[in-house]
Amino acid sequence: MKQPLASTPRPDRTTSILQRRILDGWIEPGTLLAESAVARELGVSRVPVREALFALERDGLVEFSDTGRAYVKDLSPHAFEELYVLRLTLEPVAARLAAPGLRGDLSALEKNIEATGRAASLIKVTHLDLDFHELILAASGNARLLKLWRSLRNELELWLGRLHRSKEIQTRGTCEETVSTHRDLVECFRTQSAAVCERKMREHILGWREWLPVLPGKE
Amino acid sequence: MKQPLASTPRPDRTTSILQRRILDGWIEPGTLLAESAVARELGVSRVPVREALFALERDGLVEFSDTGRAYVKDLSPHAFEELYVLRLTLEPVAARLAAPGLRGDLSALEKNIEATGRAASLIKVTHLDLDFHELILAASGNARLLKLWRSLRNELELWLGRLHRSKEIQTRGTCEETVSTHRDLVECFRTQSAAVCERKMREHILGWREWLPVLPGKE
DNA sequence: CTTCACCAAACGGTATACCGTTGCGAGTTT
DNA sequence: AAACTCGCAACGGTATACCGTTTGGTGAAG
Numbered sequence: 164m165k166q167p168l169a170s171t172p173r174p175d176r177t178t179s180i181l182q183r184r185i186l187d188g189w190i191e192p193g194t195l196l197a198e199s200a201v202a203r204e205l206g207v208s209r210v211p212v213r214e215a216l217f218a219l220e221r222d223g224l225v226e227f228s229d230t231g232r233a234y235v236k237d238l239s240p241h242a243f244e245e246l247y248v249l250r251l252t253l254e255p256v257a258a259r260l261a262a263p264g265l266r267g268d269l270s271a272l273e274k275n276i277e278a279t280g281r282a283a284s285l286i287k288v289t290h291l292d293l294d295f296h297e298l299i300l301a302a303s304g305n306a307r308l309l310k311l312w313r314s315l316r317n318e319l320e321l322w323l324g325r326l327h328r329s330k331e332i333q334t335r336g337t338c339e340e341t342v343s344t345h346r347d348l349v350e351c352f353r354t355q356s357a358a359v360c361e362r363k364m365r366e367h368i369l370g371w372r373e374w375l376p377v378l379p380g381k382e
Numbered sequence: 383m384k385q386p387l388a389s390t391p392r393p394d395r396t397t398s399i400l401q402r403r404i405l406d407g408w409i410e411p412g413t414l415l416a417e418s419a420v421a422r423e424l425g426v427s428r429v430p431v432r433e434a435l436f437a438l439e440r441d442g443l444v445e446f447s448d449t450g451r452a453y454v455k456d457l458s459p460h461a462f463e464e465l466y467v468l469r470l471t472l473e474p475v476a477a478r479l480a481a482p483g484l485r486g487d488l489s490a491l492e493k494n495i496e497a498t499g500r501a502a503s504l505i506k507v508t509h510l511d512l513d514f515h516e517l518i519l520a521a522s523g524n525a526r527l528l529k530l531w532r533s534l535r536n537e538l539e540l541w542l543g544r545l546h547r548s549k550e551i552q553t554r555g556t557c558e559e560t561v562s563t564h565r566d567l568v569e570c571f572r573t574q575s576a577a578v579c580e581r582k583m584r585e586h587i588l589g590w591r592e593w594l595p596v597l598p599g600k601e
Numbered sequence: 602c603t604t605c606a607c608c609a610a611a612c613g614g615t616a617t618a619c620c621g622t623t624g625c626g627a628g629t630t631t
Numbered sequence: 632a633a634a635c636t637c638g639c640a641a642c643g644g645t646a647t648a649c650c651g652t653t654t655g656g657t658g659a660a661g
Contacts, residue, residue: 230612
């Protein structure tokens with residue numbers, strides 16, 4: 164183990180404000196994010212806005228047209244399936260890699276589960292759910308893998324946020340189910356081999372997909 | 383199928399020049415890439431340089447210190463193992479996804495193999511090798527997956543370039559072996575199921591790892 | 602009513618300028 | 632001779648300004 168395995172690089176105020184606005188749905192998908200307009204809006208110059216737009220493109224929240232204009236990403240169900248396939252590919256591997264190191268110290272995961280049980284809102288549960296998975300990615304010891312996953316997380320949050328707002332997500336038993344399946348996973352890490360943990364994580368992701376509603380979308 | 387599945391976004395002159403210089407080893411690993419100095423060197427202002435440095439960080443060729451300074455990435459053997467694990471994770475999945483669509487049109491892959499057979503230098507073979515794999519990633523139909531892979535490719539080229547220059551890579555039979563294993567893969571795509579193609583790709587990556595020399599590095 | 606041509610506003614790309622901070626080396630002290 | 636300090640040079644962050652291109656709307660022609 165080396166450093167804390169890549170904390171988010173340099174928290175940029177402009178970027179995080181824009182990110183929040185997009186994730187929270189304050190800006191309609193497909194909206195043009197003109198540098199000048201955003202700069203005026205946020206009270207900064209175009210340069211940090213420019214930087215923020217590039218960072219957000221990397222995180223999949225913004226996409227550029229071939230003429231260099233930035234738009235808030237408009238996700239299609241197909242794009243969601245792509246994300247899902249990647250979760251299903253990366254996370255079981257992360258679970259396998261993380262298993263040996265995790266066996267000895269599951270306190271972080273347990274603390275997360277506890278917090279999930281106390282969570283008041285569904286959106287909070289969602290964030291804690293993703294935090295749980297990110298803890299495992301971080302424990303994998305593969306910084307590049309964690310980096311790839313982080314670049315997917317934002318897009319996932321974008322989707323889940325929209326689902327929540329459109330009330331198309333089922334809230335019944337969500338928290339309890341999350342807590343119990345996560346408990347299963349922790350138990351698996353505590354007692355089972357890495358290969359079993361890998362399979363367990365795969366099943367967990369499969370179950371998560373099943374739990375999601377039919378996906379809306381314009382495409 | 384939709385668009386050509388994400389051609390490299392907007393080819394930026396400054397970025398590609400810097401990228402080339404790093405990949406070709408003209409700049410020592412760990413070197414500070416000061417915006418002003420690079421800007422003077424390339425005859426542009428700091429703004430495009432800034433943009434280029436961010437893009438290169440995304441591609442894993444540059445890393446920023448916590449004070450915002452950009453350095454040419456200094457790869458450790460551990461970092462290479464991380465990349466290898468990710469190839470081993472992503473590419474078989476890509477092969478499985480690409481298999482159905484590829485069965486009908488293998489001409490691009492065959493053309494690549496033909497070019498590999500005619501390649502003059504080992505470095506050219508390496509590039510064509512990566513091109514071959516990228517064709518499969520692109521054929522997977524998963525744009526996000528392709529994007530992730532592309533973000534790994536640059537780092538791989540960085541490694542392979544350094545290996546070539548340090549003469550620590552075996553050149554004997556490299557070209558022939560690449561051509562023959564790739565031919566196997568194409569034959570697999572032509573006649574076998576997606577699941578078989580996935581396994582075949584996994585074996586191919588495993589073999590590639592085996593073929594690499596013991597990795598040098600300061601860490 | 603539709604289509605085309607043209608023009609003005611807006612946008613992105615880039616250069617330049619200013620400022621606070623960092624980092625490094627020279628000079629001094631112990 | 633080693634360590635500490637002070638100061639300056641250089642860097643990154645950001646604002647502003649200029650230019651070429653794109654875009655969207657308007658008015659005229661078919």
